[in-house]
Amino acid sequence: MSSVRSSSLGFPRIGEQREWKKNLEAYWNQKISKEDYVTKQKALRLENLQKQKDAGLDLIPVGDFTHYDHVLDTAVAFGLVPDRFSYDGGEVDLDTYFAIARGNDKAVAAEMTKWFDTNYHYIVPELNGREPELVHNRWLTLIEEAKKELHIVGKPVILGPVTFVKLSKQYGNRSFVDHVRSLLPLYTTVLNELANAGVEWIQVDEPILVGDVSDEEWSIIEEAYDWFAKSAPDAKILLQTYFEGIGALDRATKLAVAGLGLDFVYSNSLEQLKGTDFPKDKTLAAGLIDGRNIWRTDLTETHSIVKEILTVVSEEQLIIQPSCSLLHVPVTLKHEQKLESDLKAALSFAEEKLTELDQVKSVVNKENEPERLQAGKEAIEALNQSASRTNKEVREALERSKKEDSKREVPANKRMELQQEVFQFPSLPTTTIGSFPQSPEVRKTRLQWRRGEISNEAYEAFINAEIKRWIDIQEEIDLDVLVHGEFERTDMVEFFGEKLGGFEFTSNGWVQSYGSRCVKPPIIYGDVYFQEAMTVKETLYAQSLTEKPVKGMLTGPVTIYNWSFPRTDLQPGDVVNQIALALEKEVLALESAGITVIQVDEPALREGLPLKRSKWTDYLNQSVVAFQLSVKSVQPETQIHTHMCYSDFQDIIQAIDGLDADVISIEMSRSHGELITAFEDYTYSKGIGLGVYDIHSPRVPTEEEMETSINRALQVLDQRIFWVNPDCGLKTRKEPETVEALKAMVKAAKNKRKELLVK
Numbered sequence: 019m020s021s022v023r024s025s026s027l028g029f030p031r032i033g034e035q036r037e038w039k040k041n042l043e044a045y046w047n048q049k050i051s052k053e054d055y056v057t058k059q060k061a062l063r064l065e066n067l068q069k070q071k072d073a074g075l076d077l078i079p080v081g082d083f084t085h086y087d088h089v090l091d092t093a094v095a096f097g098l099v100p101d102r103f104s105y106d107g108g109e110v111d112l113d114t115y116f117a118i119a120r121g122n123d124k125a126v127a128a129e130m131t132k133w134f135d136t137n138y139h140y141i142v143p144e145l146n147g148r149e150p151e152l153v154h155n156r157w158l159t160l161i162e163e164a165k166k167e168l169h170i171v172g173k174p175v176i177l178g179p180v181t182f183v184k185l186s187k188q189y190g191n192r193s194f195v196d197h198v199r200s201l202l203p204l205y206t207t208v209l210n211e212l213a214n215a216g217v218e219w220i221q222v223d224e225p226i227l228v229g230d231v232s233d234e235e236w237s238i239i240e241e242a243y244d245w246f247a248k249s250a251p252d253a254k255i256l257l258q259t260y261f262e263g264i265g266a267l268d269r270a271t272k273l274a275v276a277g278l279g280l281d282f283v284y285s286n287s288l289e290q291l292k293g294t295d296f297p298k299d300k301t302l303a304a305g306l307i308d309g310r311n312i313w314r315t316d317l318t319e320t321h322s323i324v325k326e327i328l329t330v331v332s333e334e335q336l337i338i339q340p341s342c343s344l345l346h347v348p349v350t351l352k353h354e355q356k357l358e359s360d361l362k363a364a365l366s367f368a369e370e371k372l373t374e375l376d377q378v379k380s381v382v383n384k385e386n387e388p389e390r391l392q393a394g395k396e397a398i399e400a401l402n403q404s405a406s407r408t409n410k411e412v413r414e415a416l417e418r419s420k421k422e423d424s425k426r427e428v429p430a431n432k433r434m435e436l437q438q439e440v441f442q443f444p445s446l447p448t449t450t451i452g453s454f455p456q457s458p459e460v461r462k463t464r465l466q467w468r469r470g471e472i473s474n475e476a477y478e479a480f481i482n483a484e485i486k487r488w489i490d491i492q493e494e495i496d497l498d499v500l501v502h503g504e505f506e507r508t509d510m511v512e513f514f515g516e517k518l519g520g521f522e523f524t525s526n527g528w529v530q531s532y533g534s535r536c537v538k539p540p541i542i543y544g545d546v547y548f549q550e551a552m553t554v555k556e557t558l559y560a561q562s563l564t565e566k567p568v569k570g571m572l573t574g575p576v577t578i579y580n581w582s583f584p585r586t587d588l589q590p591g592d593v594v595n596q597i598a599l600a601l602e603k604e605v606l607a608l609e610s611a612g613i614t615v616i617q618v619d620e621p622a623l624r625e626g627l628p629l630k631r632s633k634w635t636d637y638l639n640q641s642v643v644a645f646q647l648s649v650k651s652v653q654p655e656t657q658i659h660t661h662m663c664y665s666d667f668q669d670i671i672q673a674i675d676g677l678d679a680d681v682i683s684i685e686m687s688r689s690h691g692e693l694i695t696a697f698e699d700y701t702y703s704k705g706i707g708l709g710v711y712d713i714h715s716p717r718v719p720t721e722e723e724m725e726t727s728i729n730r731a732l733q734v735l736d737q738r739i740f741w742v743n744p745d746c747g748l749k750t751r752k753e754p755e756t757v758e759a760l761k762a763m764v765k766a767a768k769n770k771r772k773e774l775l776v777k
């Protein structure tokens with residue numbers, strides 16, 4: 019009897035207790051040897067595979083595990099190492115690999131940016147250097163390892179050539195299409211070697227297909243997969259997409275591949291499929307379990323969807339799977355002891371998602387009764403009925419806000435005059451983005467406090483001492499607008515999640531953000547409301563120590579939403595505005611306590627931009643309104659700052675302007691200055707700081723380098739609006755390098771000020 023099979027697109031790398039991160043950092047800090055490191059990561063890699071096997075998966079993804087990032091893995095497999103890393107062929111060694119990702123004393127790191135609309139960041143390949151060649155078929159190595167060690171015939175997961183080139187930069191003299199063509203023979207070798215090694219399916223990811231695909235892109239996709247069909251006829255390619263639907267599904271079904279993977283959770287793929295003549299000789303891999311949010315699935319509904327899909331394709335044509343790689347959700351619920359039971363019952367992390375998948379599969383294949391699928395539905399219904407889901411006051415305030423104007427009353431240019439009278443800043447004022455190093459001592463003390471090993475008073479005294487030390491350091495460096503340093507915060511979103519009503523937080527729900535860095539996104543499960551002042555105490559303490567303004571520091575509504583796991587029973591816009599209204603109360607609390615500069619960070623605004631352009635306007639309008647709501651009631655003299663990082667901003671400059679913040683700081687150095695061009699044809703007239711140094715690298719930039727950045731910015735921005743600041747917060751840096759870099763930054767600003775006076 020034929021049956022439906024199950025598959026998955028990727029598994030979290032980090033391990034149940036973030037072993038992956040610990041191994042990496044131990045190696046980087048020279049606490050363990052290279053052999054030791056490699057052995058430990060291998061154990062984790064195999065454990066992850068074993069878990070997926072035990073969960074009953076028919077097709078187990080292999081090759082998604084990495085030492086840092088899967089896009090970088092693809093680049094180095096093809097020997098695409100930027101020239102500045104002095105590499106001359108052969109398999110790229112681990113230390114060169116890490117140098118590309120993190121920079122070293124000789125060379126700056128490669129750019130890092132958002133992976134589609136997620137909080138995962140990849141390393142951007144640079145294509146203007148060497149000719150690509152296949153220097154290591156890493157997929158083959160990993161497939162052989164899985165076979166040898168665990169008797170698993172895995173499904174290799176490969177980033178496809180068109181998406182790979184599209185995510186790269188610095189094309190040099192070659193066009194986009196020619197870069198893809200130069201890679202095709204190399205991919206062919208990879209595919210043939212894998213087919214010869216006996217793998218059945220090969221998953222080739224082309225997620226760019228879910229965006230706005232140009233004619234040129236479609237043609238090269240068609241050309242590439244035609245090429246593979248001819249040059250690697252034994253390779254059974256499953257062309258995988260995720261995060262959205264494919265606009266031109268008809269066209270995609272005609273590609274020369276054996277299978278097509280579609281996301282049924284974040285798109286209307288089901289409707290589209292019903293309107294398509296899906297070929298009888300192709301496999302459909304249907305993404306049915308939400309791979310990027312943590313809610314349990316109503317499997318009765320999934321079952322009905324499968325039944326509908328089976329009216330279009332046959333059972334042997336169908337594979338069921340999560341909607342995307344499980345990289346974006348935490349590993350397991352089993353260590354969550356503190357969650358309220360109604361909530362916990364309605365959650366599902368990576369391991370649980372695979373169990374859910376196996377349950378639907380067994381019912382679809384008639385090995386189990388459909389009653390088996392009731393539990394998830396009941397858990398979600400119980401959560402929906404819990405009192406915490408709705409708060410009448412919040413709902414009323416939300417409705418009122420929809421009828422009011424969200425903008426500040428006094429226009430920006432007028433506010434700028436009023437503010438300059440109050441603050442009397444020098445030209446090119448200097449500031450930082452908010453956080454200072456979260457030293458091991460800070461983290462350790464917080465852990466002790468959380469475990470009840472030290473008292474609230476002792477913890478508070480420790481945080482205050484740290485604030486004071488850093489206010490002194492900032493005074494000494496002579497920055498113009500100071501910050502308290504965010505020492506009391508674990509993470510900028512988790513912190514507010516813990517303090518606002520309507521959020522829950524996990525003990526161990528870590529998700530990789532970039533490299534070894536992880537985040538613990540809070541869960542938005544009820545209506546969001548302000549409970550008590552969240553940041554006033556630390557900010558006021560810092561302000562009491564200095565005559566200079568201390569910036570209040572809040573995370574904005576869009577970022578809190580995008581970096582949390584949101585409830586799905588309300589419209590996103592309503593949830594974001596609930597957060598905005600709660601934050602407004604904090605903004606006003608800071609202002610009435612005498613804080614005159616307040617920064618509301620929106621680093622995630624760009625990343626949440628929908629993958630299809632047709633959805634941009636709604637998203638951007640909604641985001642702008644939410645931001646405005648959170649700050650609209652302050653006095654015109656109160657200076658509102660905002661901050662953004664990690665993305666391409668060219669596309670959204672207008673929306674950024676629309677936020678109507680008095681000052682914005684944007685990351686620029688990590689992206690090697692490309693943002694500048696956006697201001698060549700857009701007149702920006704509010705305060706703006708384009709980051710003058712990359713904060714992700716331990717490397718300390720020189721005064722001259724920063725002066726160069728300032729000069730470059732002043733070619734397109736008026737000196738009267740320009741601020742000097744680093745790319746982003748400094749929490750991941752160590753103290754000595756931070757102090758040194760900031761000293762150099764302030765010197766660079768002062769040199770430039772002098773020069774401007776002379777002119």
Ligand SMILES: Nc1nc2c(c(=O)[nH]1)N[C@@H](CNc1ccc(C(=O)N[C@@H](CCC(=O)N[C@@H](CCC(=O)N[C@@H](CCC(=O)O)C(=O)O)C(=O)O)C(=O)O)cc1)CN2
Nearest residue numbers: 137458461462464465508509510511531534535536537581
């Ligand atoms: N949510 C979010 N997304 C973001 C960013 C961000 O800041 N927040 N920034 C951008 C880049 N992403 C980043 C993501 C994470 C980190 C980061 O530093 N993460 C920390 C974890 C932060 C944290 O919550 N730390 C806890 C400590 C938890 C911990 O590890 N405790 C140790 C013990 C502590 C010790 O002894 O060292 C343990 O339990 O074993 C705390 O400070 O309290 C890390 O991975 O190291 C930085 C940037 C984009 N996306």
Ligand SMILES: [Zn+2]
Nearest residue numbers: 621663746747
């Ligand atoms: Zn930032």
